[in-house]
Amino acid sequence: MNKDLLPTRARVTISEVAKAAGVSKATVSRFMGEDRQLLAEATAQRIEAVVERLGYRPNRMASALKRGRTGLIGLLLADIRNPYSVAVMHGVETACRQQGYSLVVCNTACDDDLEKAQLQALQSYNIDGLIVHTLGHQARELASLARELPMVLVDRQVTELQVDMVGLDNRKTIEQALDHLQGNGYSDILAVTEPLDGTSSRHERVEAFMASAARRDGLRGQVLETGDDLAQRIHTFMAASGHGPKALLACNGVASLQVMQVLHGRSEPLFEDVGLLAIDELDWYPLVGSGISALAQPTEEIGAAAFNCLLERLQGSTQPPRRLDLPAHLIPRGSTRLRA
16 A cells, blocks of 8 residues: 555644643643653643553654754764764764754765855754854854854864864874874875865864974975875875985875875885874774874764863853864874884
8 A cells, every 4th residue: 555645643732632631731741841740640640641542742842942942953064974074973962962962964065055055954943052064164154153053163163253162182193193203213204185275174284294394303294285196296205215214194084095095006015115194093094004003083072072062052151262172092003113
């Protein structure tokens, strides 16, 4: 039988429950809400039996709107396919659930127009607050939303917004990276990043890399953005001599994948003539050659911390906007083995 032809069951109303239980609608509302303990036990048991028999399900959204809160938190992600985004989302969702909130997730697919549309959609859902991992190109729309509801940024700063931000401590992470590489004998290091494109975290890592490399005796540091000529430029780097053992520093998981595609196409054994250290820890790193060394971001902690910042704002905190920078964790593997 075509399920579209089946009769639909009308939603049971609070009036029907009240009539069947012999009480007022206000008493049923009290039973379904936070004031149940104020009811006589016999009344509560009678209403409970009717609710069970009729299959009554309260309209939580309508009730929430009456209270001025929906219990919904919005999460805008730049690219839900990115493992970083997935891990952050899991951290946010877990923290939301523990506090009785539900999460509404929107993905921009790294598209500016879609990000603008998704921001408008989130606003229409009457969310209580918003956590944003943004492309950084919709400052006006974000600023407008931030005037209406609490907002927290993840990973990427937007200078026009005076809101909390949670992310990786990029400067300390770069120092960890260069300490590890230089300590293992590498002296010629090429940092590979996705196109900067106004993304604050990418800028911070590149600026920290160049500043730290310039301070270190005997170390040459260069920066390369990913693109169609990535393989050619890595080969050019590899062909240059006179600067000692070489290493590549992939500035995030996307860059590390593109770097590995280049290295995999070379005839030399992996990590014999060039080291590799990646920011971000991905599941496939231990499976490549002798393993790819990584500086793991505390992604789930970042997501949880972002929600906790938002929760404080929802509870009335008026302290100045904060920036929480969480540390990375070094996982050394064979790709940065000690050079003699």
